[in-house]
Amino acid sequence: MxxxxxxxxxxxxxxxLPLVMLAGSVFLYFLMRSHILHMQEQQLxxxxxxxxRAFTTSPGGLPLxxxxxxxxxxxxxxxxxxxxxxxDTAIRFPGYASExxxxxxxxxxxxxxxxxxxxxxxxxxxxxxxxxxxLADALIFLLLLGAIVVVNRNISRRLWAPFYTTxxxxxxxxxxxxxxxxxxxxxxxxxxxxxxxxxxxxxDNVYQAYRNxxxxxxxxxxxxxxxxxxxxxxxxxxxxxxxxNEDTAHLLGExxxxxxxxxxxxxxxxxxxRIENRQFPEGETVYLSRxxxxxxxxxxxxxxxxxxxxxxxxxxxxxxxxxPALVEILVNNLLRNAYIHNVAxxxxxxxxxxxxxxxxxxxxxxxxxxxxxxxxxxxxxxxSRTNGLGLALVHQICQLYQFGIRxxxxxxxxxxxxxxxxxx
Amino acid sequence: xxxxxxxxxxxxxxxxTRYFRKEQFLCEEATTFNDALQKIEDFRYDCIILDINLPxxxxxxxxxxxxxxxxxxxxxxxxxxDSLDDKITGLDYGADDYLTKPxxxxxxxxxxxxxxxxxxNEGGATVDLDGLHxxxxxxxxxxxxxxxxxxxxxxxxxxxxxxxxxxxxxxxxIAEHLYDGPSDQAPGPEFVYSHIKNLxxxxxxxxxxxxxxxxxxLGYKLVV
Numbered sequence: 001m002x003x004x005x006x007x008x009x010x011x012x013x014x015x016x017l018p019l020v021m022l023a024g025s026v027f028l029y030f031l032m033r034s035h036i037l038h039m040q041e042q043q044l045x046x047x048x049x050x051x052x053r054a055f056t057t058s059p060g061g062l063p064l065x066x067x068x069x070x071x072x073x074x075x076x077x078x079x080x081x082x083x084x085x086x087x088d089t090a091i092r093f094p095g096y097a098s099e100x101x102x103x104x105x106x107x108x109x110x111x112x113x114x115x116x117x118x119x120x121x122x123x124x125x126x127x128x129x130x131x132x133x134x135l136a137d138a139l140i141f142l143l144l145l146g147a148i149v150v151v152n153r154n155i156s157r158r159l160w161a162p163f164y165t166t167x168x169x170x171x172x173x174x175x176x177x178x179x180x181x182x183x184x185x186x187x188x189x190x191x192x193x194x195x196x197x198x199x200x201x202x203x204d205n206v207y208q209a210y211r212n213x214x215x216x217x218x219x220x221x222x223x224x225x226x227x228x229x230x231x232x233x234x235x236x237x238x239x240x241x242x243x244x245n246e247d248t249a250h251l252l253g254e255x256x257x258x259x260x261x262x263x264x265x266x267x268x269x270x271x272x273x274r275i276e277n278r279q280f281p282e283g284e285t286v287y288l289s290r291x292x293x294x295x296x297x298x299x300x301x302x303x304x305x306x307x308x309x310x311x312x313x314x315x316x317x318x319x320x321x322x323x324p325a326l327v328e329i330l331v332n333n334l335l336r337n338a339y340i341h342n343v344a345x346x347x348x349x350x351x352x353x354x355x356x357x358x359x360x361x362x363x364x365x366x367x368x369x370x371x372x373x374x375x376x377x378x379x380x381x382x383x384s385r386t387n388g389l390g391l392a393l394v395h396q397i398c399q400l401y402q403f404g405i406r407x408x409x410x411x412x413x414x415x416x417x418x419x420x421x422x423x424x
Numbered sequence: 425x426x427x428x429x430x431x432x433x434x435x436x437x438x439x440x441t442r443y444f445r446k447e448q449f450l451c452e453e454a455t456t457f458n459d460a461l462q463k464i465e466d467f468r469y470d471c472i473i474l475d476i477n478l479p480x481x482x483x484x485x486x487x488x489x490x491x492x493x494x495x496x497x498x499x500x501x502x503x504x505x506d507s508l509d510d511k512i513t514g515l516d517y518g519a520d521d522y523l524t525k526p527x528x529x530x531x532x533x534x535x536x537x538x539x540x541x542x543x544x545n546e547g548g549a550t551v552d553l554d555g556l557h558x559x560x561x562x563x564x565x566x567x568x569x570x571x572x573x574x575x576x577x578x579x580x581x582x583x584x585x586x587x588x589x590x591x592x593x594x595x596x597x598i599a600e601h602l603y604d605g606p607s608d609q610a611p612g613p614e615f616v617y618s619h620i621k622n623l624x625x626x627x628x629x630x631x632x633x634x635x636x637x638x639x640x641x642l643g644y645k646l647v648v
Contacts, residue, residue: 226436226504233529236529236530239592239642249641250640252642254641263526301576332609332611333609335611340611340612
């Protein structure tokens with residue numbers, strides 16, 4: 001499972017800090033307990049000394065028993081064993097609640113007489129103290145845990161801020177746009193500076209490679225134009241030649257066909273790369289209704305014998321803000337596609353309204369994946385009538401102007417729909 | 425008719441001049457900016473075919489110079505730069521027509537002749553050949569006094585063939601000529617066939633004779 005840096009940080013803290021704190025608490029508890037026991041022992045010894053001194057210096061001046069304080073038993077039997085270590089006991093004194101005492105019993109002699117001296121210290125208070133301290137300790141640890149987590153989150157947020165900035169900048173970066181992202185080389189953190197520098201140089205390299213490749217396509221297509229024009233003109237001059245026989249005419253015809261295909265392909269490639277490079281001026285009003293009417297009328301006439309039925313439903317007055325040349329190419333390619341990939345006695349229907357342009361035609365089902373319809377050099381059939389770039393151009397133009405494009409096929413009817421963004 | 429071809433690609437220059445000389449045009453050549461400037465200053469031409477990318481300067485500058493000098497020579501720009509901007513700039517500078525490379529020689533020829541017709545006949549022109557009468561203003565055709573009803577495409581097709589009479593015109597050249605838009609976007613040239621067929625049928629019905637020949641694999645030719 002992937003978590004954000006902060007979540008992971010918090011999670012780790014929450015997993016390990018309580019353990020460390022628990023261990024700390026247990027240690028503290030035992031440490032304190034041992035210190036307190038030691039202190040009680042010292043107090044018992046001190047108390048015993050004081051009582052014994054008072055008892056021996058003024059005989060009869062001290063009572064033999066004070067409840068909860070001491071007991072002096074004269075002439076104890078020798079069988080009672082004593083030790084120098086205090087021990088715990090629970091003693092019930094009438095009228096008092098049961099209390100735990102710590103007591104020390106020693107056998108002492110004064111003027112040849114033996115006494116058993118026992119001194120008491122209540123250990124209940126001490127136990128309460130230990131519990132209170134432990135509780136306070138737990139509370140402090142809990143507060144500390146919360147504080148650590150909060151502080152840590154804040155610190156990491158502040159520390160990683162340059163990282164998130166970098167990430168946002170890169171995410172919105174598109175190599176096709178002609179701008180390189182602005183990654184600050186001085187974030188105040190050495191690691192992030194290095195990250196930004198590395199990313200910047202990486203992006204520069206990628207952009208250079210992309211540009212070179214684009215430039216190459218454009219240059220290649222452009223440089224091809226002149227030789228193609230020369231070949232075409234020479235072929236046309238040869239067509240005039242009286243020396244042509246059927247065989248050479250045939251060969252010449254084939255050269256011409258191939259040259260025409262090449263010529264069109266290179267122009268379309270040039271066009272594609274120009275659209276990608278956004279070399280078309282924008283912001284002109286295109287009178288789309290008029291354009292669609294005109295183009296459809298031409299295509300309808302031109303393909304009169306092949307596709308006899310053309311219907312149009314064009315809402316008047318529809319305008320777009322775009323390059324007129326590109327919009328014309330868009331409409332043209334959609335129409336040409338509809339007429340060329342048709343069936344005998346077929347039809348083409350063109351609808352234009354505020355939301356979009358629909359071109360519908362009868363035709364055989366396309367082979368292959370409809371999703372790849374807009375790919376370059378994807379051809380329905382191997383024939384010279386198409387160069388496989390028409391719909392790629394359509395797609396590219398739609399992308400440029402943020403038009404939506406959709407293709408559907410249902411029982412012999414192809415539909416290509418271009419939707420305009422609302423408000424254009 | 426006197427023609428000046430300004431083009432820096434010698435091979436293309438040779439094709440253009442050869443094509444026009446065959447029709448009794450007087451062709452002069454200029455391959456650099458300065459060369460062209462000299463010729464423009466010294467002579468008058470009926471039509472100038474002007475390339476934009478020239479060694480030594482832009483063809484657009486030549487055009488500007490020509491128009492500032494109040495010279496009315498017809499100018500047709502031929503350029504590989506087919507962006508819309510160039511076309512608009514060229515026409516703004518006073519060019520009469522604009523053709524993108526690569527173009528078809530019959531197309532260039534048709535543009536030149538159309539320009540010359542506009543220039544010298546002020547549009548009120550008719551063409552007569554082999555019993556066929558074409559009224560260019562009214563866009564009507566008749567044979568032996570009988571009107572022939574042609575669709576717009578058929579009329580354009582006939583006129584294109586007539587303009588390039590006795591020359592072979594390829595299907596591609598016809599398709600691009602018929603299409604009123606960017607020439608490289610013209611629809612399938614093989615569909616030209618059906619229009620030729622219809623045109624031939626209509627001409628034959630009115631007794632205009634078999635003037636349109638199919639040149640196998642190459643294209644069509646109007647013979648008179």
